[in-house]
Amino acid sequence: MVSSTIVLYSVLNKLRLMKLKFLGTGSGWGVMIHQKRATGGIWLEMNDEKIIIDPGAGFLCKAKEYGIDPTDLTAVVVSHNHTDHATEINVAIEAMITGHDGKYGTVLASHNVLNTSDKYIRILSRFHEDLPERVLEMAPGSEANIGKIKVYGTKTEHYETKCVGFVFEGSKKVGYTSDGTYYPGMGSQFEGCDLLIVNNFLPHGNFMPGHMNTEGTIMLAMEAKPKKIVLTHFSEQMLETGPSHEAVLIEKQTGIPTTAAEDGMEIIG
Ligand SMILES: [Zn+2]
Secondary structure (H helix, E strand, O other): OHOOOHHHHHHHHHHOOEEEEEEEEEEEEEHOOOOOOOOEEEEEEEEEEEEEEOOOOOOOHHHHHHOOOOOHHEEEEOOOOOOHHOOOOHHHHHHHHHHOOOOOEEEEEEEEHHHHOOOOOOOOOOOHOOOOOEEEEOOOOOOEEEOOEEEEEEEOOOOOOOOEEEEEOOOOOOEEEEOOOOOOHHHHHHHOOOOOEOOEEEEEOOOOOOOOOOOOOOOOHHHHOOOOEEEEOOOOOHHHHHHHHHHHHHHHHHHHOOOOOOOOOEEEO
C-alpha cells in the first residue's frame, strides 16, 4: 500500500506542469524586520527547472522550514536591489552550486543588483559572480532562457528605478510584476498568463508613489486577463485590512479567480 502510494505520488509529480511555493509574502521595512510575514521569495518549479525568485531576508531558513532543498536550484532570479528581494542572492548561489563541480546554473538580475550605483552598492559579491555558469542582466524588454523556459523582462514603475518584472513561459505562463505602481498599458506584457503574481503592496483607498494598490491590480488585471491572480508582498496596511478581503474585491471587479498568498502556500498547476 505504501509503495503504491509512493508510485502514485511520483507519477503525479511528473504530470504536474508547474509548482509554486511562497517562502514569504511580506514586504516593506516593518513587515520584514519583524517578520510579520516572511520575505524568502517565491520558489518556482517548471520544465525541470527549480528557480528562486527574489530571495529576500530569510530565504534559506524558510526553504528548510517548508521542506525545500535549496541545493536543487538551477536558477536565481532577482528583480531589484531591495532587502526584501535581494538580501540572500549570494546564499542562493552557494546553494545552487553545491554538489556541482565547476560553474553551474543561471542568475538573472536587474542592473542595480549587478552594478554599484550612487544609491546602492552592488549586492552580488565578486566571488559569487564567478560561481554560476551564466549571470545575465535583465531589463524591460530583455529576453533570456532558463533551460526550456523563456524569460521576459517587464517594465515597472518603482522607486528603485532599475526594478524589473518577469514573465516565465514554459509548460505554463507565469507573470510576476515585482514592485511598482500600475501604469496604463502595463497589462499587455502579461497577456496570456495562466497565473499572474501581483505585488499588491497596499489595500484599496491607499496610495503611495511607486507601489501597487488594489485599484492598480484591478486595472492591470482588466488589461492582462490572466486565468488566475495571486496577491503577495503585503505591507502593514495590507495586513491590517486583510489580503483575502482585497482578493475578494479584485475577483468581484474582474471576474478572475484571485487568491491572497500565505507564507508556505503552494500552487500546483
Ligand atoms: Zn522594492
